[in-house]
Amino acid sequence: MRRLCVGLLVSAALQPAAFAAPVEQVVGGIDAMIFVCMPLDAKSARTGQDILERAREQRKLDLRTIRTTDGYRTVYNAEVNRLLAQTPKERLAACQSAW
Secondary structure: OHHHHHHHHHHHHHHHHHHOOOHHHHHHHHHHHHHHHOOOOHHHHHHHHHHHHHHHHHHOOOHHHHOOOHHHHHHHHHHHHHHHOOOHHHHHHHHHHOO
């Protein structure tokens, strides 16, 4: 029983960090998908732009500042490279199912 309670306390303490990704990571991932998807599927790229715009408005994000951070650049570059390493068919499927 004590072990279960300790597990629940640890789980509760970690919960916010586990569910909340830093904004730099989120913006970097969305921007990477938009960059890769634009030539393949403009509709899905537009959806990504709309999501990013809504987030900017609702959370009062300064996208220009976010895009200058190391966290943003790391995620953006990793995601673009991951997507470009896929076959065109896999890339198109990723774009169409991203949102």
